[in-house]
Amino acid sequence: MTKPIEEAYTLAKQKYAAIGVDTDAVLEKLSQIKVSLQCWQGDDVLGFMFPDQALTGGISVSGNYPGKATTPAQLRADLDKALSLIPGNHKVNLHAIYVDTDEKIDLDQIEPKHYEKWVQWAKEKGLGLDFNPTCFSHPKSTDGTLSSNDPETQAFWIEHVKRSRKVAAYFGEELNQTCVNNIWIPDGYKDNPIDKMSPRVRLRDALDQCLEEKFDDAHMLDAVEGKLFGIGAESFTTGSNDFYLSYALTRDILWTIDAGHFHPTEDVSDKFTAFLPFGKGLMLHVSRPIRWDSDHVVILDEATTRIGETLVRNDLLDKTFIGMDFFDATINRVAAMVIGARSTLKSLLLGMLSPIETLKDAESTGDFTTRLAVTEEMKSYPFGAVWEFYCQQQNVPAGTEWLTEVKDYEQKILTERK
Numbered sequence: 001m002t003k004p005i006e007e008a009y010t011l012a013k014q015k016y017a018a019i020g021v022d023t024d025a026v027l028e029k030l031s032q033i034k035v036s037l038q039c040w041q042g043d044d045v046l047g048f049m050f051p052d053q054a055l056t057g058g059i060s061v062s063g064n065y066p067g068k069a070t071t072p073a074q075l076r077a078d079l080d081k082a083l084s085l086i087p088g089n090h091k092v093n094l095h096a097i098y099v100d101t102d103e104k105i106d107l108d109q110i111e112p113k114h115y116e117k118w119v120q121w122a123k124e125k126g127l128g129l130d131f132n133p134t135c136f137s138h139p140k141s142t143d144g145t146l147s148s149n150d151p152e153t154q155a156f157w158i159e160h161v162k163r164s165r166k167v168a169a170y171f172g173e174e175l176n177q178t179c180v181n182n183i184w185i186p187d188g189y190k191d192n193p194i195d196k197m198s199p200r201v202r203l204r205d206a207l208d209q210c211l212e213e214k215f216d217d218a219h220m221l222d223a224v225e226g227k228l229f230g231i232g233a234e235s236f237t238t239g240s241n242d243f244y245l246s247y248a249l250t251r252d253i254l255w256t257i258d259a260g261h262f263h264p265t266e267d268v269s270d271k272f273t274a275f276l277p278f279g280k281g282l283m284l285h286v287s288r289p290i291r292w293d294s295d296h297v298v299i300l301d302e303a304t305t306r307i308g309e310t311l312v313r314n315d316l317l318d319k320t321f322i323g324m325d326f327f328d329a330t331i332n333r334v335a336a337m338v339i340g341a342r343s344t345l346k347s348l349l350l351g352m353l354s355p356i357e358t359l360k361d362a363e364s365t366g367d368f369t370t371r372l373a374v375t376e377e378m379k380s381y382p383f384g385a386v387w388e389f390y391c392q393q394q395n396v397p398a399g400t401e402w403l404t405e406v407k408d409y410e411q412k413i414l415t416e417r418k
Ligand SMILES: C[C@H](O)[C@H](O)[C@@H](O)C(=O)CO
Pocket: 040, 045, 059, 132, 184, 225, 227, 258, 285, 293, 325
């Protein structure tokens, strides 16, 4: 523990204590929160099943920064590096295409054994795992997946999702914590469809088939992720946000809110308390949409801050799984993970460092002057001193020193890769 950081924390602690915030308790609470680090930031969403297949599904990665992972071992090494620079104990989010096997298999053949090495690694590192069926970047995904009107294509994807759920349940059982199996499909139309009902009915029925097998909630929870539009599906997205909101509510499963999947002027954090009085829980994909679902690396901007604050102020952390979803290949990919995760955690810390009860009291008694004045003053409270202390407490670099470690890793490891 360096002395200046400790001293700054002592002063910050006193300042927060004066307004009723116990910073030690806050840091204890923050240390219990897991953020799920999306493995696909490490290799531009290519995976190891069909790495030569172009990225499809209306998502896109820009940039060609050297050093992307091309094997599971490389990706795990990159994740290890990133996780060593992020305070706390977290999860890693895998897509089905990230198999670690020598077998040549297709997506309708995946089994837990194809991911055994990931589980072994997660056990060694004390990590949790989340999972996602991969319903894109595949020859059978060009004309729809679960909502396809071709029975053979639809059956292929139903089988894939069913098997994904088994893999997720295996993760949860082995790691003794819930694995979220998040279903996202790219199905939709570029131009205005005439029949908007049939694809959605087919999707509903396909999902119902996928979800037939029951698993222990303690090991696996299903989540469905909607979207406003994708490239090539600008006019109609079968799995829209409203569709999945309804599906999640009626099937008692999680609804995934991706911060990039709404109209840019919408405040996604406002959706949490609209859903949770009724719904089982939320999965979040914290992301940074720039004008569209651009999947920029998360930073501590107003939208991210609102996400953290809303979760904390409304006591939603027990019902919310926090994941990230961005993929930027214009910068060092390990750094991207670290920046996104640290910023997400900072948003939660900011939320916890406010005098929530005082603010709620002011609000309930109609004292909106106090509410506004205090929330504005909080912005210049010494949050950075608390964050740095937390980093030191968790044995990770406090400030930009983490970047030196990433640069060193880049020089020694990443630049050596083809
Ligand atoms: C790779 C992810 O599954 C994907 O980004 C999905 O979650 C999504 O957000 C699609 O826009």
